[in-house]
Amino acid sequence: MFLIPDSFVRFFHRMASPPHFYALTERLMPWLTAIFILLVGSGLYGGLYLAPPDYQQGDSYRIIYIHVPSAWMSLFIYTVMAAAGAVGLVWRIKLAEVVAISSAPVGAGFTFIALVTGSLWGKPMWGTWWVWDARLTSELILLFLYLGVIGLYGAIDDKRVASKAVAILALVGVVNIPIIHYSVEWWNTLHQGPTVSKMDKPSIHVSMLVPLLLMALAFKVYYLIAMLQRARVEVLQRERSAQWVRNKFFGTAS
């Protein structure tokens, strides 16, 4: 532990206390929302208005400003969920468990959005709503993994036990995701060959890249907002009989 600065350790210990977490996130929320609106506003303005249309795909390429950040988020959130789950398993930090399970529905949402927008883009480009493309397929399996996590959490009544189960499952999933991803890729190349005309990437132009990065940041902040809101509700539910919750909502009379 001597490698980690003291202030950092103190920050973690304080974040692990539910009342402190609740109060801090309450103060953070307006700031996060403001940053999100700023980022998403400038990202969409840059992507939908300033960036020139693609010389091949016309305006349909603009869906990448939603699609690509969502696809990035879908994997990112799964990793966060597994990491938080591992922290919860090893150090028994309740808030890490809460963060892990609060991430799952947000991640599933992003995965779903990535699938839907991919399919919407596929209709004009490939001429069909669904192609068993390697990336689409592994995204679909990722969605099933998310649904498994959510389903397992819902099925176990004792929420402390359920968070442990979810953490184990998320860790197993994290080991498996690369295996699944590469086997799907291999399967796809063997079955279809390179018939699917993948968008060649002629090093994307700056006017298109900047809005994309802005949107990616905006989505990260959105994830933070959505996850924290879920985590706050989850914390209240778990701590409903604790003194600080009573003090907060029913005054100090006891």
Next chain:
Amino acid sequence: MTLTRAFLAIIRRDLVLAFRRRAEMINPLLFFILVITLFPLGIGAQPNLLQAIAPGVIWVAALLAAMLSLDGMFRSDFDDGSLEQMLLSPHPASLLVLAKVIAHWLVTGLPLLLVAPLLAVFLGLPSHALGVLLLTLLLGTPVLSLIGAIGVALTVGLRRGGMILSLLVLPLYVPVLIFAGNAVQMAASGLPVDAQISILTSMLLLALVLAPWPTAAALKMSIH
């Protein structure tokens, strides 16, 4: 009791228990055969079509049969408390769990190999692909049992864990299905399948080493 003796004792006990309840052993096999029988009835009996889909269909059916048989892996031990005793023993829980998985595979996975040739004949799979089919089943079904054990361990404490179990386990089965199905397909068209077999073998070794670990953790969690 040494670890080796405990390991072997668990396998022997589970095998004896399984042979005393033979009807339960037959169920996955019958399921396997029935699903395969349904396919010609559903899509028509053109030999070309059946032959083309045979590798995939046999493997999907084997996968479903393996999944259906999972639920019994820890159920009775969980109900009568012997699982708790097993986890309390001084031996590493992951190895004892591995013994249970092996015993389970011997009674549910291995018999699939015995009926697979019959089903290959039903679907008109070329006879030179039969060896590869059996080899993929031999390498693949233990992986299904090992990965499935994690899912069963997570859901054994639930009263209605069946549906959720399939949701947890099936996405993790995808790589095995891809490589095994593909190997049989390649073998049917007379192509070499060394790469697929090597990958399946590595999957088996990886699962043997890694899977008992989360399974034991999940069982401890289920018992709490």
